[in-house]
Amino acid sequence: MSDHHKETFITKYIFSIDHKMIAKQFLITGMLMGIVGMLMSILFRLQLSSPGEPFAILEWFGVDWNPTLDANGNVIGTPIMEGVLDPNLYLSLVTMHGTILVFWVLTAGLSGTFANFLIPLQIGARDMASGFINMLSYWFFFAATVVLLISLFVHTGPASAGWTIYPPLSAIKETIPGSGLGQDLWLIAMALFVVSSLLGGLNYIVTILNLRTKGMSMSRLPLTIWAIFITAILGVLSFPVLLSCALLLIFDRSFGTSFYLSDIIIGGEALHHTGGSPILFEHLFWFLGHPEVYIILLPALGIVSEVMSVNSRKPIFGYKAMVLALIAIAFLSFIVWGHHMFITGMDPFLGSVFTFTTLLIAIPSAVKVFNYLATLWKASIRFTPAMLFTIGFVSTFLTGGLTGLILGDSALDINVHDTYFVVGHFHIVMGLSAIYGMFAGVYHWFPKMYGRMMNKKLGYLHFWVTFICAYGVFFPMHFLGLAGLPRRYYTNSAFPMFDELTDINQLITTFAIVGGLIQFIFVFNFFYSIFKGTKATKNPWESNTLEWTTPIERMHGNWPGEIPTVYRWPYDYSKPGAEKDFIPQTEPLKEGEEEH
Amino acid sequence: MTNILIFIVGFLGIVTLVQILRVSELMSAVHKQDVNEVNEKDNIFNSKMMLIVGALFLISFFWQYFEWKHLLLPEASSEHGVIIDELMTFTMLLIIFVFLITQPLLFWYSYKYRKGKGNETAYYFAHNNKLEIIWTVVPAIVLTGVILYGLSTWNKITNADVKGATVIELYAKQFNWTARYSGADNKLGSAHYKLVSPINPSGTNALGVDTRDNDVNAAWKDDIITTPVDNVVHLVKGQPVLLKFRSQDVIHSAFLPHFRVQMNCVPGMTTQFAFTPTKTTAEMKATEGEDFDYVLLCNKICGASHYNMQMKFIVETQEEYDTWMSSQKTLSEKVSTQTVITELVTQK
Numbered sequence: 056m057s058d059h060h061k062e063t064f065i066t067k068y069i070f071s072i073d074h075k076m077i078a079k080q081f082l083i084t085g086m087l088m089g090i091v092g093m094l095m096s097i098l099f100r101l102q103l104s105s106p107g108e109p110f111a112i113l114e115w116f117g118v119d120w121n122p123t124l125d126a127n128g129n130v131i132g133t134p135i136m137e138g139v140l141d142p143n144l145y146l147s148l149v150t151m152h153g154t155i156l157v158f159w160v161l162t163a164g165l166s167g168t169f170a171n172f173l174i175p176l177q178i179g180a181r182d183m184a185s186g187f188i189n190m191l192s193y194w195f196f197f198a199a200t201v202v203l204l205i206s207l208f209v210h211t212g213p214a215s216a217g218w219t220i221y222p223p224l225s226a227i228k229e230t231i232p233g234s235g236l237g238q239d240l241w242l243i244a245m246a247l248f249v250v251s252s253l254l255g256g257l258n259y260i261v262t263i264l265n266l267r268t269k270g271m272s273m274s275r276l277p278l279t280i281w282a283i284f285i286t287a288i289l290g291v292l293s294f295p296v297l298l299s300c301a302l303l304l305i306f307d308r309s310f311g312t313s314f315y316l317s318d319i320i321i322g323g324e325a326l327h328h329t330g331g332s333p334i335l336f337e338h339l340f341w342f343l344g345h346p347e348v349y350i351i352l353l354p355a356l357g358i359v360s361e362v363m364s365v366n367s368r369k370p371i372f373g374y375k376a377m378v379l380a381l382i383a384i385a386f387l388s389f390i391v392w393g394h395h396m397f398i399t400g401m402d403p404f405l406g407s408v409f410t411f412t413t414l415l416i417a418i419p420s421a422v423k424v425f426n427y428l429a430t431l432w433k434a435s436i437r438f439t440p441a442m443l444f445t446i447g448f449v450s451t452f453l454t455g456g457l458t459g460l461i462l463g464d465s466a467l468d469i470n471v472h473d474t475y476f477v478v479g480h481f482h483i484v485m486g487l488s489a490i491y492g493m494f495a496g497v498y499h500w501f502p503k504m505y506g507r508m509m510n511k512k513l514g515y516l517h518f519w520v521t522f523i524c525a526y527g528v529f530f531p532m533h534f535l536g537l538a539g540l541p542r543r544y545y546t547n548s549a550f551p552m553f554d555e556l557t558d559i560n561q562l563i564t565t566f567a568i569v570g571g572l573i574q575f576i577f578v579f580n581f582f583y584s585i586f587k588g589t590k591a592t593k594n595p596w597e598s599n600t601l602e603w604t605t606p607i608e609r610m611h612g613n614w615p616g617e618i619p620t621v622y623r624w625p626y627d628y629s630k631p632g633a634e635k636d637f638i639p640q641t642e643p644l645k646e647g648e649e650e651h
Numbered sequence: 652m653t654n655i656l657i658f659i660v661g662f663l664g665i666v667t668l669v670q671i672l673r674v675s676e677l678m679s680a681v682h683k684q685d686v687n688e689v690n691e692k693d694n695i696f697n698s699k700m701m702l703i704v705g706a707l708f709l710i711s712f713f714w715q716y717f718e719w720k721h722l723l724l725p726e727a728s729s730e731h732g733v734i735i736d737e738l739m740t741f742t743m744l745l746i747i748f749v750f751l752i753t754q755p756l757l758f759w760y761s762y763k764y765r766k767g768k769g770n771e772t773a774y775y776f777a778h779n780n781k782l783e784i785i786w787t788v789v790p791a792i793v794l795t796g797v798i799l800y801g802l803s804t805w806n807k808i809t810n811a812d813v814k815g816a817t818v819i820e821l822y823a824k825q826f827n828w829t830a831r832y833s834g835a836d837n838k839l840g841s842a843h844y845k846l847v848s849p850i851n852p853s854g855t856n857a858l859g860v861d862t863r864d865n866d867v868n869a870a871w872k873d874d875i876i877t878t879p880v881d882n883v884v885h886l887v888k889g890q891p892v893l894l895k896f897r898s899q900d901v902i903h904s905a906f907l908p909h910f911r912v913q914m915n916c917v918p919g920m921t922t923q924f925a926f927t928p929t930k931t932t933a934e935m936k937a938t939e940g941e942d943f944d945y946v947l948l949c950n951k952i953c954g955a956s957h958y959n960m961q962m963k964f965i966v967e968t969q970e971e972y973d974t975w976m977s978s979q980k981t982l983s984e985k986v987s988t989q990t991v992i993t994e995l996v997t998q999k
Contacts, residue, residue: 142956146954146955146957217952221901221902222901223901223918227900227901231954317918317920318919319844319899320844320900323849329919330919333902333919368772368773369776370777372779373777374777376783398904399915400896400915403809403810407802407805410801410802414797414798414801418787422786422790426783428753428756428760429782431757431760431764433774433776434760434764435765436764436766437766438693438697438765449757453757454750457746460745460797461739461742461746464801465801466734466735466738466805466808467738467801469735469808469913470913472904473904473913510672510686510687511686511688511689512675515697519704523704526708531715531719537724539908539948541906541950543957547958549958549961551944552943552944559719579668583668587669588687589676589687629773631775636773651777651778
């Protein structure tokens, strides 16, 4: 089916149905959103290190904003006045930072990029099962992105009830300015996002199940594909719940229903809502929300397994155990959502159940970490930038995973719930790990994407500064949390008990600024290398998987002739008796050779 | 002007970077060597960095601990808080133990097994059932212990005997707290949100307490509501207290870090948390400094002034408490009884 129809600029770069181009569209959109989200975090970090002080950079953004006053003389919808961050805008920034990073960068940017790029290439398919649906998936995502970005510019500010948008704060516009038009746009953007995610996910599942080339049995799939496959199943099962959760919220906001609202007085008036419960929202939200954590993390686990094996010149240790661990983590992720709600007044017995299931996740996670360590043991490590990020991933996955033992334990959660301990925990285990996985993937597959190499020295600089700064930002947060500091506080100066924490906050902000700015080196390296990078060879990392058997020049259909046949698993590195230290999957087994 | 300067500097920075890269790539053409191929030098540099940065990371962990230890919350001031702290210490030690074994291994392996002399080929080691069983079973056993310990602690906290506990209500709204003591009968009078004054013309109080005077509705009479002037919650050392939480608008969360107490306040429902304070404010001031106060914080994002929604708690001796209590006016002394009841159906 090698269709060599003529591609115009529009069909090639914009409404492309080629999975490789769609992957790049996801990647670049995700990167741009990543920059937006990262800059937001720097703005609110400045506020946290020097609360209430004016900053030139804020003036720069906010010089034309005039404060608007409501009837009581309170300032509404003023993002920045003379360089001082307004508390409502602070909450907006926190909310949008979380939303953008969780959904736009680490879900769409990570899954969208690597699922689209790697599935056909690594399973030996010409393209996705449905190129058209794949294209729709991107354009729904694009529409969601546009709506979300527009919400940054509405008069009352973007959504500001936290990325978890708990009602009633997110449902009643009088409670916070961001709960007005900004919240509506947030919900619309999210609905579009869910559609995009579902279209993509279904396509991934169908493609992996049906379009594997001859010989590519499930037990010969690269771990990247296994991880993406399981991620897609998680997404398809959980995102519809988020959609219904958001729809009910839209009803409550606009059509007077009471799914989440009851017994509320706002501005001296009793609202008509009775009988609903905000806790229902939390259950629905976290039924997606917790699998979402693994929707973010699993693709990174897959990428890391692949990149580590290639650059250690060694098979990934315990392939079957790795797959089983992925499945176990995915399964458990559906029955642990209540650990976000230990202190909502839920039945203590239910709390016990969720503690039990939550802590069980530590077992497959531990298996994964030990398997990574065993892969590095007696390896012959080649330090590409991708490999560095892979090692960084294992470190953060480990550090952040361990603190999960504290948060998952209902009794301990009582006192660290919603403190900076949580912020430190999830940024390390989910944020950093996933972003490291994403960086590893970009550095590793860049030659395949653009036929050129990224500059390695800039890659090293990027990794080391990022690695040091990221720990510098998030590790101290555990101490803030253990000192009792709640998250989402505009400033901690209202409590004398937190006065001494200012130094830590300033340290964190310094690391955040340096670590944030260094990302521009990556962005620069990325765009520079697309056009000017040194030319890549066909298989620059001497890797076994199928994508490296395709020609360097991008072509629709991936392979010029027949689709290759697969004879072995993808991890035959340094196999005794082989001529080279890698044996591509397309190489038939020699006589008497055992398959791993 | 500054903006233009920033722009120019940024632009020149990018131009410089491009030129440096061009030069390095031209050099590689001269040397007939791919500038982006990972060579021996890169492997040595990065593996050493792994060792150095890994060591610094672990040193910084200890540095942070010793430098900031004094900032952490003091020992729990409540009975159940002590067992939470014990569980916390146990879990912390466990995870620090695992952290200090696995992280050094990771950095050490990354350093030791770099490609290079003596390590040109990797050891083909695809799986080993024995090892894999060990590192599945050992975590499973350890976690069983952690889970059992955690659950037994959780059960002790949530199944606390509340008989005889002083009942106090905490009422949350944007952006302050109000407390209601249950008075001599230790029973809170029933309340309904539609009775909150001033939204209800016949309402008599800001918490919506039903102040009709009849036989079945008398519990409210001795209730005591704090006023904004004296907005402090008084507790007695050693006397169990049952906090009941309500919210009037959005979700708030009552967080009392020193007592290891946290519970969400959800509009439309009542939540509760029982605990027993074990140290008076005066005792805490003696060890923690004169500035010390027990505080209640809001710990669920609730709006612009979320960061400043607080209330002071005072733990004192029975005598001090009694003295303070005798100066308080009960609800029936403060408000007139309600005669007309609006369309409301009072919930029992």
